[in-house]
Amino acid sequence: MVDLQRRSVLRGAVAAGGALVAGPFAGFAARADAHGRPPVERPPLGPIPDERDGTVRLWLPPGFKYRSFHDTEAPVTLDDGTALPGRHDGMAAFRGPRGNFILVRNHEINGATAAFGPGTPYDPMGPGGTTTVEVTRYGQVVRGFTSLNGTQMNCSGGPMPWGSWMTCEETVNGPDVGPDFTGGSNVALTQRHGFVFEVPVSGRSEREPVTRAGRFAHESVAFDPHEGALYLSEDNFGWPSGFYRYVPRRNPMRTGRLDNQGRLQMLKIKRRNNLDLSITQQRGARYQVEWVDIDDPAPTFPYTPGTPATTPNDTALTYVSRQGWAQGAAYFSRLEGTIYDRGTVYFTSTQGGGPAETSLGPIADGYGNGHGQVWAYHTRSRTLSLVYESPGADVLDFPDNVTTSPRGTLVVCEDNTNDNYLRGLTPDGDLFDIALNRLVSSLPGNAPRFNDEFAGSTFSPDGHTLFVNIQASRGMTFAIWGDWRKIGV
Template identity: 30%
Template sequence: MQRRTFLAGLGAVAFSGAMWQEAALASTRAGASPYGPLGAPDANGVALPAGFRSRVVARTGQLVGGTLWHPAPDGGACFADGTGWIYVSNSEIPLAGGASAIKFRADGSVDRAYRILSGTNLNCAGGRTPWNTWLSCEEIFRGKVYETDPFGNRAAVQRPAMGKFKHEAAACDPDHRVVYLTEDEGDGCFYRFIPTTWGDLSSGRLEVLCEGPVWRPVPDATPGVFQTQTRHQVSSALHFDGGEGCHYGGGICYFTAKGDRKVWAYDANRNTLGFVYDGGGSLDGIDNITGVSSGDLYVAEDGGNMEINIITPDGIIAPVIRLDGQSQSEITGPAFSPDGSRLYFSSQRGTSGERAGTGGITYEVTGPFRH
């Protein structure tokens, strides 16, 4: 069953006024994972289905590929690189956040690691672009988006036209040539950026999703400190409690809101807004999200049971990964290798639980993932 069919039949409606909050619930339900039940935690403290294995690829403050791995690893993405690949990870710490990259050889061994962004502030999530750059987003008041080079050849560039607000994640929609953006505020908005030229983010128009749903331009995408902030400039704007992860696939942009405890779904072809998870199940602390071409979604928890859960196209929710003894941390940056056989993610604070992220751990899980 295709995801759009499931969404349209059960959770997608067109809204006007306050009616948008009364959407029919998507019938997601707990069920058996397509990979089978989780086993006992392995030597790395990772509980996995049979046939899967984990390894630690980086730890905060320790050398990986000749580079010290950063604190508080957060949003991430993978990029093909010759016969190997690259995993990019943000650092969600104040003033010195930035992002780093690990280059893997074809056999999965680490070639090298390096910084791709430095001197920025609380780089939380972001998103990869179809032209193979990484959008690193600052989760601060009037935060900015930086376009970075995962291959380490070009300097990062600030993209102010994409708005100055408490950025969280970004997802590129090559079909409609827009970039969707989430905002981590209690009354945050859901935005889209329409570049003047697709592939060039230096100029364009920032719009906010409003009642209807319709998209309306944000009058001032880069407000000053004492000016009206982007989420309050358009009176009919829809608000979401704590926007988090964002993923586009098959004509639909999925985004999470931790306060709403929902996985929202905006169907760009039909201009409808619904959700594929309504917060009524075991999935808790909804945060980062990614997906694969089969239609499977993978949602990481901030706290909760410290799991990554799968949401299948037919509405089954089940854990596929659980971290043991890390209840004071959060799972961040889930991203698949280009061939879909390896899933990378981090535990931002690891077993220490320290808010500074000094115990951060970045993992790789290998196995027969559906893709």
């Protein structure tokens, strides 16, 4: 997740390719799904007061409630003394004690400053990481602590069925790489970054990266328990992004952890070298897939400690993907959220679905000229299909994190600079509104925060509560509950 300068301001009803037209406050959907079932009537969203203090922060369907917590507009201290950082991002919910839930939550913080929280960090100058919090089904906090520190730009990740959260660094910074898009120096960093880390639900991470799963701008992961493979998305902002899989040496469903002895591979469309899937696709597009090996997934670049590195950041960002491109791997636009559900890995392409780019980058406003795509990789048949392509900003604008409900509906977080929504998307392509950000700062000036993005959508294991974050320097988390079946989630 990277804030963009390029944002479309297209407004008004838009329709293309048979996609559902559902602009803000458009009322209920009015068409049958692909199987001929009658449409679900969905009333428009409206203002709902926060159970925490009565302030309206979200618009939701009638009858729904929510409570916000860990609002870092004011200082928050966790039980282990951690001063809770902001930029709440990817997250997953697991079963906890006494009917409560355990949330493992990312903090996407860049730069080379002191690590937060107690314990020995992976890199003492890495300011990102994860916190773990126990909450009730109604968003009341029981306890919280630092579960990983010393990392950078922990964007999203994914829940693992053996009881872990895999957190992803969306960067390739390190002492061996030149400054990134922020312009900050990497000299103070002591470790390479750009890896995935395993965080057990029961406690703290061992702070050891899974280097064989690649050093690139990781966004999120999803695990298929049947074939024992981890799927990984890449958000390489200014260049084409790849879709990867990591095949560990041993199936973690048997060992209880992801090993660092596996093989990284990149998706290629059969008989179509370097097919650009970021461009507008035909409705129902479907492709046969193969996988090409990445021989050097975790490079270290030459450098002299204590002096600026000579390897440009863009070179490091594309080092892994260029190995795949040389073998015909496919191009995507900014792959972000991923989720596994019943034999399918769904993933979002944030700026996919527009005209083709004219170069491979670097592109200042992000690779891709569309408003977003949602893809599905079917692991058994090894086929890739397009679930949805946004026809315009008023329908779906820059899809990011994604999860599924117990009934298989996707919940998609928007990341744009206009009004940010949580959208529901059925596998048949029925798109609808779930929530609208109506945050106003409590700090002097009371500035609206409608542009702050949703992130980390995740359902509690019993399906009762949808937890979601606001990803901003002053972050917060919401617990939302209501009759999900009534609105088709």
